[in-house]
Amino acid sequence: MTASVQAPPQRTAIVTGAGSGIGAAVATQFGALGWRVVLGGRRLDRLEQTALAVREAGGEALAHVVDVADIRSIMDFFDAAEDHFGVADVLVNNAGMNTPGPLHEVSNADVDREIATNLTGPIHMVRRALIPLLEQGKRGDLIFVSSDAARHPRPRQAVYTATKCGLEGLSRTLAMELEGTGIRTTIVRPGSTLSEYASAWDIEKIPALVEYWQSFGLQRHGGVMTAEAVARAVVLAVTTEPGVFLDVIEVQPEAPGPS
Secondary structure, three states, X not given: OOOOOOOOOOOEEEEEOOOOHXXXXXXXXXXXXXXXXXXXXXXXXXXXXXXXXXXXXXXXXXXXXXXXXXXXXXXXXXXXXXXXXXXXXEXXXXXXXXXXXXXXXXXXXXXXXXXXXXXXXHHHHHHHHHHHHHHHOOOEEEEEEOOHHHOOOXXXXXXXXXXXHHHHHHHHHHHHHOOOOOEEEEEEEEOOEOOOOOOOOOHHHHHHHHHHHHOOOOOOXXXXXXXXXXXXXXXXXXXXXXXXXXXXXXXXXXXXXXX
């Protein structure tokens, strides 16, 4: 007799950077589980597109603008999410940005924005998410979408690398602070992924940048993953049975080979 496989219980998830790429893919896969998903990002039109995909997949969705670099925006976002769906028990910190270039050439504004988006913002997101979870004694999952730059630093991405190392340190520290609460932390560390992550880069400079990395043994091949592949790692982490947590999931593309 074959045991039936039960779907995970419905949960409420917040996903930042949900207007495209990994965030949109994560949200859509949560929708396929029948979950309630709050979509955060700076472009409402793109969030609404993701919301439609979540609903078509079988979930419920709320699209709401949030700038994770602005603490007031974060507070307003959580208030709206809780008014609509109640307390979220999954938080996916996915919003991120990167301004490549030698550190001394990157503008002060770009440095500050990158730190606020990639590190300070997630810290404030987590603080706000934890308050009701701990007050109500609820289980939960905190996901930190990092980068393989945290393990293999890339020159001309100094600020980005530093923020991702900090994000991983945050996750590991929280894993200790939250031990015994039922709130889990997981680092999802992707390699090269098809997304809009580098859409603002000067496309003519990208080949030279990749060649520069390769001189350090980095970015050794041109393999890339889909955002959906990374999203599946996130889903794995948050649907793992209680009593188990996944510390780090690194997801890498295979090198191009025979089709």
